Each structure stands twice: as structure tokens, then as C-alpha cells.
């Protein structure tokens with residue numbers, strides 16, 4: 167119970183800070199939704215880019231270097 | 240057209256040659272025939288070093304005036320903590336989001352305002368950006384501004400509560416009232432007391448004797464013994480020869496400046512000067528060059544460059560005593576020294592400092608220990624410390640006679656209401672009695688207490704330690720609105736200030752202290768601010 171309340175407080179505190187810093191505190195609810203969605207989409211794209219491009223590149227790089235090292239040894 | 244150009248050319252060359260003469264014989268210089276007749280004070284000044292005066296007297300022909308040594312003077316730095324890069328970036332990002340949402344909103348919905356019709360061929364009434372800003376940024380936080388009150392704005396004020404059903408396009412009254420501690424009025428000395436105040440009986444008597452309003456200008460039928468007494472009292476209060484009073488402070492500046500300056504004059508104006516000074520300088524058609532806020536080095540640079548140009552009939556420094564948005568105090572001693580050394584003139588607007596600064600409440604001259612006669616034009620308003628309305632211009636008798644004749648206020652503006660004049664006279668008299676001096680001391684104590692506590696709290700405050708205006712930086716509009724809401728909920732009425740009055744990303748809350756606040760009231764305010772700062776994350780200060 168106590169812990170649940172604490173977590174809720176923590177979340178609502180940081181949600182307020184997020185609203186304040188992005189100036190969403192003073193806009194109308196539907197405008198808030200637009201910007202939330204926009205942020206979500208941006209974050210999603212960023213995540214997908216990291217997932218699909220960056221991670222595959224890195225794993226490729228790693229496998230090639232591992233292979234090279236094996237060859238050298 | 241050609242003739243006009245030719246005329247212009249002739250004019251400037253005449254002006255130039257006369258200026259050269261003036262530069263060569265500085266002692267005979269009548270740079271400021273209208274205003275400056277304090278030449279004795281100028282030569283024997285204690286502020287400029289002896290060597291300088293001697294060389295000025297002895298030498299003929301071109302001279303090099305030595306640079307000012309600013310380390311000798313208190314340049315009233317005040318504290319202006321810079322915000323971190325992160326804060327600046329986030330504030331700007333927030334503004335972009337607001338602008339973006341504004342555009343979306345504008346496209347989707349018709350704004351709930353009157354529109355201009357049948358105006359083909361006319362210039363639009365409003366600037367498009369201003370219109371956009373006021374509809375889609377200002378409107379969203381409008382509930383924090385222009386709040387109706389229903390009591391005298393003394394140490395406490397009663398707010399009339401209102402709410403909006405359509406996102407602040409329109410408001411309606413809820414019918415309830417809320418008593419708040421008033422940190423929003425420029426009532427520095429607590430003379431705005433309403434009924435039962437110290438000046439009440441005298442003001443009522445004056446109204447009965449002279450009537451409510453004069454219904455005419457001073458130059459025509461609006462002059463009474465009370466007005467003359469007020470001018471006399473003001474001059475005595477300030478320690479100068481003469482004064483002229485006007486019924487409105489803003490108009491004092493805008494109407495007197497065109498009388499004093501003309502197209503051949505150069506005004507060196509502080510970057511944070513009040514709108515009335517800026518408007519006055521524009522109406523005067525004087526050339527204006529702006530120096531960085533309170534930066535005497537920049538001012539000296541501009542002044543020397545202007546002197547070297549040699550084409551100005553007069554060069555006037557235009558500053559304020561206390562800047563109401565920054566809470567800073569002008570470095571008057573340094574300005575007077577500079578003015579004397581370079582032979583400039585000084586126009587000082589004491590709107591916020593008169594009454595509120597200095598051990599005797601005589602304003603920034605008193606505070607900086609400067610002889611008021613060294614300032615060419617002393618301007619100030621009665622709107623703040625004296626709990627009244629109106630403004631004054633004070634200085635030499637020649638100056639006021641000139642302003643009476645050439646400034647437009649004396650001839651065309653409505654004379655001050657007798658009740659207002661009487662209030663000012665009473666307040667000025669009270670300041671010389673022990674009770675009045677106690678008010679000045681109380682204001683100073685409250686200011687120091689409040690500023691120290693805020694600093695300990697870790698919020699960013701601007702300005703000088705002694706200034707009774709205390710701006711607390713919150714940077715974004717949302718934080719400003721949220722802070723004002725939280726403070727109102729805790730029973731504190733404070734003013735939020737945003738864009739047109741401050742830079743776009745430096746919204747702030749402005750606390751104005753008052754002599755009649757008790758310690759308990761200030762502590763209640765500080766507790767409210769502390770709660771809001773913790774909840775909203777206002778502890779921006781990175782000072783230890």
C-alpha cells in the first residue's frame with residue numbers, strides 16, 4: 167500500500183515536471199495528446215533505428231572481427 | 240525634394256561648425272543652455288580627480304579626456320545568475336512546441352475573437368506575430384494576469400475569483416473571494432491603505448474643499464494652491480530648486496522628453512528602460528543609442544564615440560533608478576562622474592526608487608550619496624511609494640520653467656485630482672516624521688530578509704540586494720502559470736511576468752515588498768514559495 171502510493175506520487179511528480187518543461191502544462195488536452203503521440207512516434211522511430219540498424223551493424227562488426235582474430239591466431 | 244535635401248545639408252554643416260567651437264572652449268560651452276547651470280559643482284567636484292580638472296582648466300585646444308577608472312565606483316552589479324545550457328535548450332524547445340500547437344490550433348479552429356471586417360485597403364490593426372502570440376501563448380496563461388481585486392491593495396488584498404469554461408478565451412466570476420497577502424503592488428512604503436489609513440482624513444478634507452477633479456489643464460483653470468504646494472513640497476523633498484507635477488507618470492516621460500530633446504540630440508538609453516521613456520524618446524525624434532543594462536563601460540564607449548562624431552547638440556544619458564523587471568539599481572555615482580568628465584547630461588527616472596531607496600527615502604540619489612543637483616533632470620512617479628498617481632520633473636527652476644512651457648503636459652494634460660495631490664503631500668510629510676522613517680527602515684529589513692531567505696532556498700533571483708523588487712526566475716510560461724496558481728492557492732498574490740516585458744525565455748515571478756508586511760506574513764509567503772519551488776522544480780540556482 168505504502169509503496170504503491172510512493173510510486174504513484176513519484177510518477178505524478180515527474181509527469182508534472184515533464185508537462186512543465188515541455189510547456190504542455192498550459193495547453194488543451196487534445197493538444198497534449200498530439201505532442202505525447204509525436205514524442206512517442208519519435209521515440210519509437212529512434213528505438214527502431216537503433217534496433218534494426220545500429221545493433222545489426224555492431225553484431226556484424228563483432229562477428230567479422232572475431233573471425234579475423236581467429237584467422238590471425 | 241532637391242531643395243529639401245539641400246536644406247538638410249546646410250543645416251548639418253551649420254550644426255557641425257558650431258559644435259566644433261563648443262568643443263574647443265569647453266568652459267564657455269552652453270551645451271545645455273536649458274538645463275545645466277551647475278557649472279560650479281562641475282568644476283569643484285569631489286568625484287573627478289584634481290589632475291583632470293586642472294588640465295581641463297589650463298589647457299586650450301584639443302584634449303584627451305582620460306578614461307574612467309571604474310574600479311573606484313560601485314557599479315551596482317547585483318546578481319544575474321546565468322541559467323544552465325540545459326535550461327536554455329529546454330525553454331526554447333518548449334517555446335517551439337507552443338508555437339507548433341498554436342499553428343495547429345489556428346488551422347483547426349476559428350479563434351474565439353472579433354475579426355476585422357471591411358478593411359480592404361487599410362493596414363492591419365495588429366502585427367501578425369503579436370496577434371498570434373496573444374491568442375495562442377498569452378491567452379493560455381491569461382488567468383494569471385489582470386486579476387480583478389475588490390479591496391485596497393495594502394499588505395493584503397482580496398482577489399475576486401474567476402474561472403473560464405473555454406480555455407481562457409472568456410472568464411466568468413465564480414462569486415467567491417480570496418484574501419491574499421499582497422506581493423504584487425508597488426506599494427513599497429505601505430501608503431496604499433484604503434479607509435482608516437494615515438492620510439485618509441486629510442485626503443477627505445481636500446476633496447471636500449477642492450472637489451473631485453479639476454476638469455481643466457494646469458495652464459488653464461486646473462491650478463490650485465494645493466498643486467503649487469505639492470510642487471513646492473516635492474522640490475523640498477528632493478532637495479532641488481523646483482518641480483513640476485503631472486497627473487500621470489507615463490505621460491510625464493512621454494510628454495516632457497519631446498520638450499527637452501529634439502532631432503539634434505542623442506540619447507544614450509539603458510537597454511531595460513521603461514516603455515514610457517522609449518516612447519518619449521521616439522516622440523522627441525532624438526537619436527537613440529542603447530547601452531547594455533547597467534554597463535557603464537559600454538556607456539562610456541558609446542559616449543566617447545558620440546563625442547568624437549561632434550555633431551550632437553546634446554548628449555543625454557537616460558536611466559532609471561530601480562529597474563522594475565530586473566530588480567537592479569543604477570550605478571548613479573559612477574554615472575554622475577562619467578557625465579561630469581565627458582560633459583553629458585543625465586535624465587533619471589526614479590519611478591521605483593523614490594521613497595523606496597536611501598536612508599531618508601529620497602531615492603537613488605540619497606542611496607548613492609549623490610547631490611540631487613548633479614542630476615540634470617530628476618523624474619519620478621507618485622504611483623508607487625506614495626500610494627497615489629502622477630509624476631514629477633524636478634531640477635533647476637530654469638528646467639521646470641522650460642518643461643512647463645515646452646513639455647505638453649502642463650498645457651494639455653488634465654490637472655492632477657486634488658485628492659491625489661493631497662495624498663502625496665501627506666505621504667511626503669509623513670516620511671520626515673519618525674513613523675515615516677520607520678516605514679523606510681521596515682522596507683529595507685523586509686527586503687533583506689526576503690532576498691536572503693529566497694537565496695537560501697536555492698531559487699534564482701535577480702537584482703541588487705537592496706532593491707525592493709525581487710524577480711524570481713522560472714524561465715517557462717508553464718512554470719510561471721503553475722507558480723502563480725500554487726501561490727494563489729497558498730494565499731499569496733504575486734505577479735508573473737512574461738514575454739513582452741521580459742526576453743522570450745525568461746519568464747519570472749516578481750515579488751514587490753512593502754513596509755507594512757509583517758514577519759509572519761513574509762514567512763507565510765516564503766513557505767508558499769518553498770512548497771511551489773519543491774513541487775515545480777524552481778531551484779535553478781547553482782550557487783553554493
Ligand SMILES: Cc1ncc(COP(=O)(O)O)c(C=O)c1O
Nearest residue numbers: 487488489513515590620622629
Ligand atoms: C520607470 C517607470 N517610469 C514611468 C512609469 C509610469 O508611471 P505611471 O504608472 O504612474 O503612469 C513607470 C510605471 O510603471 C515606470 O516603471
